[in-house]
Amino acid sequence: MSAPTLHPAHTADAVERARDAAERESWAEAYALLHAHDLHPSRALTADDLSVLADAAWWSGHIDESVTARLRAHAAFLAAGDHRGAGLAAWWLHYEYRSLGRPAAAAGWLHRSRHHLEDQPPCPEQCFLAWTDAEEAEQHGDRAAALAAARRMTRLALRSASPDLVALSRQAESAVLLANGRRTEALALLDDAMCAVTAGELSGVFTGWLYCLALTQCMEAADFGRAVEWTNAAMEWCGPPWTGRPPEAVPGATSETGPESGPASLTTPAARAVASGENPFRGVCRAHRVEVLDLLGTWALAEEEARQACREVPVDCLESAAAAFYAAGDVQRRQGRLDEAAVSYAHAHELGRIPQPGLALLRLAQGRADAAVAGVDLALACQSDPRHDLLGRARLLAARTEVALAVRDVPGASKAARELDALAGDVPLLRATADTALGAVALAEARSGPALRLLRQALAGWLELRVPYEAAQVRMLLAAADRTVGDEEAARLELAAARTVFERLGAVPDARRAAALLSGGKRRRLPGGLTAREAEVLRLVAGGGTNKDIAQALVISEHTVSRHLNNIFAKLGVGSRAAATGYAYAHDLV
Template sequence: MSAPVTHTATAADGTTTTGSADVVERAREAAGRESWAEVYALLHAHDRHPSRALTADDLSVLADAAWWSGHVDESVTARLRAHAAFLAAGDHRGAGLASWWLHFEYRGLGRPAAASGWLHRARHHLADLPPCPEQCFLAWTDAEEAEQHGDRAAALAAVHRMTRLALRSGSPDLLALSRQAEAAVLLADGRRAQALALLDDAMCAVSAGELTGMFTGWLYCLALTQCMEAADLGRAVEWTNAAMEWCAPPWSGRSTTDAAAGPAAPPAPLPMTVPSGENPFRGVCRAHRVEVLDLLGAWEPAEAEARLACREVPVDCLESAAAAYYAAGDVQRRQGRLDAAAVSYAHAHELGRIPQPGLALLRLAQGRADAAVAGVELALACQSDPRHDLLGRARLLAARTEVALAVRDVAGATEAAADLEAMAADVPLLRAMADTAAGAVALASHGAALPPLRRALAGWLELRVPYEAAQVRMLLAAACRAAGDEEAARLELGAARAVFERLGAVPDARRAAALLSGGKRRRLPGGLTAREVEVLRLVAAGGTNRDIAHALAISEHTVGRHLNNIFAKLGVGSRAAATAYAYAHDLV
């Protein structure tokens, strides 16, 4: 996120008048309190008079204040002027820092050529100087570039250089940032325990209020991204809550009471700006909160938060808006609102995110199995380095397992489940996903499904992830019935149905209800088969052919064939008549 950093202020030069000096001093004092709206009002008005020159340091303060106040273009303009003033004064440290921030802001604004040019200037200004704090930012950039090229040794060397410079500077901001940067490299290298220890260290400084607002927001956003990619749900929950608390109080300029509104599609993507006086980090932190709420089964607030996040994220963080759209699509898909989900996934795609595996599972629900298989396989093939996003890859593999089983590709499902098992290790979220996939494959191949499914259920319950736990209960019910334990199957189905109904997962609730009712009678009326009774119950519950296909994991064509057989056997000609028959014969 393009968060500028303030250069240390110096005394005003002799060109300012007494009254002007008072305004500048008040602005500097407000900057010390991080009262950025006040700083912007003072310096912006002061700077409109050509006779009232601002020093290079004061122009840097104005750039910071403009950024915090939502005036990104003015921030860049002020920093360009600050760079020129530092250069004219022969201050290469100041010019180097201004150049690095211009590189970072231009990159965020989608101007890579300008960003590259300013990075080159930053290197030119800072390269030959003795060790100084400003060189931390160059070391950080070196680490990112090395990581992108797969040179992990060079990345580690760069972050170690960054840490040495941060320690030498005595800056809590730079030291916490260097810890986070090293954690990112170590996570990508598979050194999870060491990485998370460093990340915890950095976040201690955040939670203790030791950092400036810019670095606090920056570290929240970076750490939350790392937690989700590393499948560390516990840390993601804890730090998302803390981030939202930090974002809200000082910048409560606009009411968010619409978060309580009922389900609705998020707004279509538009150029996004942060209104003056609001915390620019809030939209990004809220987008992370949407992902956490989605996992925890708080679907209604998740969708409402997604709408807010899509309006709040700044223009250089559209990937966060894409994540919010995607999460909203997942909620809508599982609630059976397939058209709304398709729109949300399309918005996420417009903003640069591949909407998988959600889109593949949507296609499966729509009876388009070939599209589901192609979508999830292409997404897996497009992952350049899966180690950067363990949770993303795990979700793709879990979906690949589900889709393969739906099309009776047991070999493909077995391969995907094995890949998921290989990466799960002792990470609780990944472990639960791997056990779920293993149990589903064992059930489909008539193997020992109960042990992995019971481990999966325990894992999901411990993580407090209700939807996946209920899905596992459905698999457990099938395994229990296959083992002849009808009572255990009914207990699992009843528990799953209750969770689905609470979440609003309508198709799953209907499927659970149909399966739960299936054990009531052994002799079926009208010569109906057990599968035809399942279809009839879903018809009686108001399900469309598409709903029934999704609930029973069959194609809409197969649903139509079952309905024709049902109508013929019962001597009826409409869904309404079939529903009446179902009620009359106690089939619902």
């Protein structure tokens, strides 16, 4: 049966309504109208209308239809001799194919875009080529060429008087300046761009781009304050209803996805196409939010948001799902849920992220120190350009310091801490990280004075940033430093404060360790000839801890726990855990 023929007036009216919907960024409505029209084309869509259909299909989660419509738009522009229109369509095809993991097709369409646009007089469409040139030059380490391309983009954008292009060019130039170490200039340009974003001056796609780019830039640059502020703004922008009418409100439109069948899970790495009417940037922005919540110590919400992000992330942004899995793994590891953390890190790896330093710290908690050292060393060696991701480098170096100290490699820890110190400068998040590592090394080297100074400086930094877990970890180190100079009261205050934070966060192994150290401070001389470490092990045994629990709490291997228990039983003349527990209670060791 042939398709019914629509009256030309009806089709023209539908196309006009679709154009109006696109102007309002009611993409679900525009898609429904143009898609329906395109199924019964009594009058062919123009090249511009095909471009609108491609945009509407992308926003509505129909990625394949978006590419098909864009191909048709390119052909229509070319047939009409419109090389600017064809060049822009070709650039968008390059962008979409690259997002879909088809680099050969992406490279071909980028070449076509250059062919269409490079001989044209200066025009707005050339901004996109300049943006791509800046990114490619940066990837090849040619920072002079990257800066020249970004500034060419800025000149073209200013000539065009397009708020979208001007804001995007500011961000592009900011990214290049930041990679060159020109932090103050870079952040000033980024603030300028984000003013336009948060004021609602830009179109939807540029708003989404800039939120995603700026949040990535802030976290990599360790600018935690901006990351918090813009993550909150991004999630507000992404929240439903975010634009236009939902698809069920459009006559003749139907949603392709029903309600979710059950709660989200972090057990399998599955991203999906974004349902019609949803904001395709929401999953990516939510993944950034997970990183912020993790640092702020809002761990239950961070894990919940990670699950939701994995459901929302589009198929062309799987790196964001990987980041969500990794962040969830960090939460689970610090809460002592080591098996769950291992699964989350494995899923992050499946999606293309090296799960370090979290995996190295997991191996350390499992008593596999050799694997921890190898993992973090390999991750450090694989970082091609440390300046590109300052926070990532800092976290790797901090983990290298911690792992080295755990295996009594003080020179190795000192080397990592010194590199971290040189990297940190006066960036608050990096400075607190570096001072923590330097203080831990000074403590291991029995330099009590410098250790106390550095650790107090680190604690002040973490408290100002409102990062509770790291602050509590520093308190544990401060307690050890206080005890080395005989200030038992100060040590107990730090341990009590740390235990309170650990218990609130659900960081069970750390809370147990703080409690054991608090109990250990009750008496200077231990009964039965026990050493301080043996007393710690005995207290944890008396608290019902298994060998595995004790190994995790004290960051030692289960083999070492067994050796300590054998020594304890021999010294106390007991033959069971129950008898040892009785001894501990009788001698006020718990």
